[in-house]
Structures are given as C-alpha cells and as structure tokens.
Amino acid sequence: MLHLHLTAIIVAVILFIAVYGMYKKNNTRDNKAAFITHMVLRVFYLIVLFSGLMVYVGNMEGISNSGGHMTYGIKVLLGILTIGFMEMAIVRLKKNSAKATVLMVICLAVIIATVIMGATLPLGMLSF
Ligand code: HEM
Structure with missing residues (x-):
C-alpha cells in the first residue's frame, strides 16, 4: 500500500x-485538455487519500506501540x-483570482512538509 501511496503522490504532483x-496559459472554459487532466488529477487525489488511510489503519498497532500517535x-x-x-490553488487560478499565487506558495510549502514528514516517519524511505 505504501508503494501505491508513493506512486500516486508522484503521479499527482506531475x-x-x-x-x-x-x-496558466489559458484559463478559459474551452481549455478541454486542462479540464480533463484536472479530472484525472482528482482521481489521483482519491488514490493518495485511500492508500494513505490504508497505510495508517494497517499499521495502527505498530503506531500505538511506538507511541507515534501524534506524529x-x-x-x-x-x-x-x-x-x-x-485543489484550491488550481481553482483560484482557473477563476483568475488574485489569491492564486499566495495559494500556490502555501501549497508548495505543505507539499514539501508532507513529503519530508512521510519520508522520515518509521515506514518512510528516509527513516533510520
Ligand atoms: C498529496 C498529499 C500527500 C503527500 C505529498 C504524501 C507524502 C508521503 C510520503 C513521501 C510518504 C513516505 C512514503 C515512502 O517513503 O515510501 C508518505 C507516507 C505516509 N502517508 Fe502520505 N502523503 C500525502 C497524503 C496522505 C494522506 C491524505 C494520508 C492519510 C489519510 C497519508 C498517510 C500516510 C501514512 C500513514 C504514511 C506512512 C508514514 C510512515 O512513513 O511511517 N498521506 N506520505
């Protein structure tokens, strides 16, 4: 499941x-290619969410025993x-909102924090 989680994350980020x-190039309604790619991205959100929850639930016992609830x-x-x-960063860009850039910066910061945290937790590739 962790492999699925990681693969789905990489595909979702791409x-x-x-x-x-x-x-960014064309945020009008007739950008069909962007609309379809966005729909595929949403499917990957669900895969990331589902696989992450499965890893979490599947390792509940180990998580409890190691006292890692909080992390x-x-x-x-x-x-x-x-x-x-x-999702918010994309929708704001699509609507031409002034907050699009702010959301993109917040988004990048949370992506980096999540990847570092996932990779350094006990099941992650960077954990010791
Ligand atoms: C786009 C959002 C997400 C990103 C970028 C992300 C990133 C990561 C990364 C990089 C790992 C380490 C994988 C490895 O080294 O093999 C990981 C592990 C994990 N993720 Fe996520 N994740 C995301 C969403 C979620 C969600 C929504 C959940 C739960 C509902 C979740 C739960 C977990 C769990 C339980 C682990 C195992 C932690 C461990 O290493 O011990 N993740 N995640």
Missing part, C-alpha cells in the same frame, strides 16, 4: 504541475491539507 501550467496524526492532517491546497 499532473498538478501539468494542470497548473495549462490553466502520524499530524502526517494524515498534513496529507489532507496538501490535497485541499492543491
């Missing part, structure tokens, strides 16, 4: 950059926030 670039809780919260900010 799609996010693609959708962002496409709407895992924060990881899950950061993950959900990341998905929320990714």
Whole structure:
C-alpha cells in the first residue's frame, strides 16, 4: 500500500504541475485538455487519500506501540491539507483570482512538509 501511496503522490504532483501550467496559459472554459487532466488529477487525489488511510489503519498497532500517535496524526492532517491546497490553488487560478499565487506558495510549502514528514516517519524511505 505504501508503494501505491508513493506512486500516486508522484503521479499527482506531475499532473498538478501539468494542470497548473495549462490553466496558466489559458484559463478559459474551452481549455478541454486542462479540464480533463484536472479530472484525472482528482482521481489521483482519491488514490493518495485511500492508500494513505490504508497505510495508517494497517499499521495502527505498530503506531500505538511506538507511541507515534501524534506524529502520524499530524502526517494524515498534513496529507489532507496538501490535497485541499492543491485543489484550491488550481481553482483560484482557473477563476483568475488574485489569491492564486499566495495559494500556490502555501501549497508548495505543505507539499514539501508532507513529503519530508512521510519520508522520515518509521515506514518512510528516509527513516533510520
Ligand atoms: C498529496 C498529499 C500527500 C503527500 C505529498 C504524501 C507524502 C508521503 C510520503 C513521501 C510518504 C513516505 C512514503 C515512502 O517513503 O515510501 C508518505 C507516507 C505516509 N502517508 Fe502520505 N502523503 C500525502 C497524503 C496522505 C494522506 C491524505 C494520508 C492519510 C489519510 C497519508 C498517510 C500516510 C501514512 C500513514 C504514511 C506512512 C508514514 C510512515 O512513513 O511511517 N498521506 N506520505
């Protein structure tokens, strides 16, 4: 499940950059390619969410035994926030809102924080 989580995250981030670039070029209603890519991105949000929850629930016992409730809780919260900010950044750009750049910066910060946290937690590739 962790492999699915990681693969889905990588695909989602690539799609996010693609959708962002496409709407940046043309954010009118007739940008069908951007609309379809955005829909595919939304499917990947669900895969990231589902696989993350499965890893969390599947390792509940180990998490309890290691006393890692708090850190895992924060990881899950950061993950959900990341998905929320990714979607908000795109929708604001699509609507030509002045807040689009601010949201993009917040979004990048939460993505980086979530990746660092996930990778350094016990199951992550960077944990010791
Ligand atoms: C776009 C949002 C997300 C990003 C960028 C992200 C990033 C990561 C990364 C990089 C890892 C480490 C994977 C590895 O090293 O093999 C990870 C692990 C994990 N993620 Fe996420 N994640 C996101 C969303 C979520 C969500 C929504 C949940 C839960 C609902 C979640 C729960 C977990 C759990 C439980 C782990 C295992 C932690 C460990 O290493 O022990 N993640 N995540």
